[in-house]
Amino acid sequence: DNANIHRGLHELSNRATTSYETARARVASFINAADADEIVFTRGTTESINLVASAWGSANIKRDDEILLTEMEHHSNIVPWQMLAERTGAKLIYLPITGDEGLLDLDRLDALLTTRVKLFSMVHVSNSLGIINPVAMLCARARKIGVVTLVDAAQSAGHLPIDVQQIGCDFLAFSGHKMCGPTGIGVLYGR
Numbered sequence: 001d002n003a004n005i006h007r008g009l010h011e012l013s014n015r016a017t018t019s020y021e022t023a024r025a026r027v028a029s030f031i032n033a034a035d036a037d038e039i040v041f042t043r044g045t046t047e048s049i050n051l052v053a054s055a056w057g058s059a060n061i062k063r064d065d066e067i068l069l070t071e072m073e074h075h076s077n078i079v080p081w082q083m084l085a086e087r088t089g090a091k092l093i094y095l096p097i098t099g100d101e102g103l104l105d106l107d108r109l110d111a112l113l114t115t116r117v118k119l120f121s122m123v124h125v126s127n128s129l130g131i132i133n134p135v136a137m138l139c140a141r142a143r144k145i146g147v148v149t150l151v152d153a154a155q156s157a158g159h160l161p162i163d164v165q166q167i168g169c170d171f172l173a174f175s176g177h178k179m180c181g182p183t184g185i186g187v188l189y190g191r
Helices: 011-030 045-060 079-088 106-112 135-144
Strands: 039-042 066-070 091-095 117-123 148-152 171-175 186-190
Touching (some): 039 045, 045 079, 045 117, 045 148, 045 171, 045 186, 091 106, 117 135
Parallel strands (some): 117 148
Antiparallel strands (some): 039 186
């Protein structure tokens, strides 16, 4: 079925398109997306986050806006936002982690998650600490004041059930290779 998807009328293209769309539907089911059209295939988590920062971020983040991250983010969920902040004049702020426990300092959340924040990007499971963050609660708190959310599920998608409707995030990203799949494939969910 080696043919371009969505472009040909011949049998190979039809079969390739059907396989591609079937895969999109399976991924949507895997993370409980409401529709297969909410799934974008990328080359991995990093590209997915970069895509959100470049496309959504460039259109929606302005000078003096704030982008909230956590102190436990992976490099790939920091650098795109640093670059966006540099381009737009926005400010990066960080939800700290607590001392010995390494948990998010939720006592600081109300002071940091304000209407100045336009995006809250957070890791679901920390790759360095192994901490499972309460992303559903964080997304609900953000949504309550109109803040868009992105969940980095690179470490969690292969180990925990992911339900984007229950989490309530606007975007979620993960990679195939972290789930024993091939390298060079990834998913960006966008509500």
